[in-house]
Amino acid sequence: MRKKTPREPRESALASGWTVDPDRASTPPSPADSEGTAEAPELDPADNSPEDDSPAVGENRFSNAGLVLLGVFGALYLLYAWVWLSWAQALSEQNAVEVAASGSLSGGLQQLVFWLAPLAPILWFVAAFAMNFDRGIRRLVLWIVLGAIVLVPLPVFVGGGN
Amino acid sequence: MVGRISAWVVGVLITGLYIVTIVAAFGNLLMFPQMAAAGGFEVSAPGWWRLGLGVALPVIVYVVALVLARKRKATTRLLVLLAGLALVSAVQLEVNLLLPQSGFLV
Numbered sequence: 001m002r003k004k005t006p007r008e009p010r011e012s013a014l015a016s017g018w019t020v021d022p023d024r025a026s027t028p029p030s031p032a033d034s035e036g037t038a039e040a041p042e043l044d045p046a047d048n049s050p051e052d053d054s055p056a057v058g059e060n061r062f063s064n065a066g067l068v069l070l071g072v073f074g075a076l077y078l079l080y081a082w083v084w085l086s087w088a089q090a091l092s093e094q095n096a097v098e099v100a101a102s103g104s105l106s107g108g109l110q111q112l113v114f115w116l117a118p119l120a121p122i123l124w125f126v127a128a129f130a131m132n133f134d135r136g137i138r139r140l141v142l143w144i145v146l147g148a149i150v151l152v153p154l155p156v157f158v159g160g161g162n
Numbered sequence: 163m164v165g166r167i168s169a170w171v172v173g174v175l176i177t178g179l180y181i182v183t184i185v186a187a188f189g190n191l192l193m194f195p196q197m198a199a200a201g202g203f204e205v206s207a208p209g210w211w212r213l214g215l216g217v218a219l220p221v222i223v224y225v226v227a228l229v230l231a232r233k234r235k236a237t238t239r240l241l242v243l244l245a246g247l248a249l250v251s252a253v254q255l256e257v258n259l260l261l262p263q264s265g266f267l268v
């Protein structure tokens with residue numbers, strides 16, 4: 001993570017809503033900055049809508065504290081994903097037997113959905129980023145925290161995950 | 163144009179996965195009580211909750227995802243839809259762990 005620049009960021013005159021950080025706007029974003037920003041290149045839009053044709057500038061609007069927070073929650077989300085993956089593996093055989101009753105096509109699609117579960121935290125993180133990265137850090141953090149509550153692996157606390 | 167078509171294709175595919183999930187849950191809702199009755203059991207209250215949730219949750223999440231991501235660009239909408247499907251899957255997995263099928267019966 002880079003140091004804070006002494007100059008205040010200013011509103012961009014070209015694209016309203018964006019702020020241009022004088023020192024950082026010229027440098028290309030390094031994907032290893034933090035967990036959160038590492039996701040951003042995936043959001044590169046195929047269509048060129050004006051609001052986000054340059055996600056790299058958007059990242060620079062986040063304060064260092066915001067980036068640290070995103071990194072911490074990113075790590076928590078990865079931990080969630082790992083826990084979910086372990087449970088999906090544990091239940092995969094039982095699930096395979098259950099879905100086999102509904103035919104090969106439907107069963108295969110149900111298997112696909114079943115294996116989406118471990119990806120849920122990662123997808124939530126990326127989706128929250130895509131939804132809110134141009135709407136301010138507060139909304140993004142709100143959604144990230146909400147996801148951390150919704151996706152919490154409850155059976156860990158209840159002791160059912162055996 | 164190509165991007166728009168591919169976005170629709172992906173959207174239809176994800177919607178299809180939602181439908182598969184809903185249909186499978188609906189099948190469970192219909193079949194499980196019959197199987198339980200055939201075995202001389204009744205479905206417990208948590209069992210009914212779980213069977214109903216399996217049908218209701220994908221519908222609710224699908225609608226909420228569509229509403230939340232409306233007026234966004236196509237990739238964002240698809241991403242939110244997919245995240246919703248993964249959320250449904252995770253909740254089902256969670257319920258499976260918390261409430262084993264034997265807990266369905268009285």
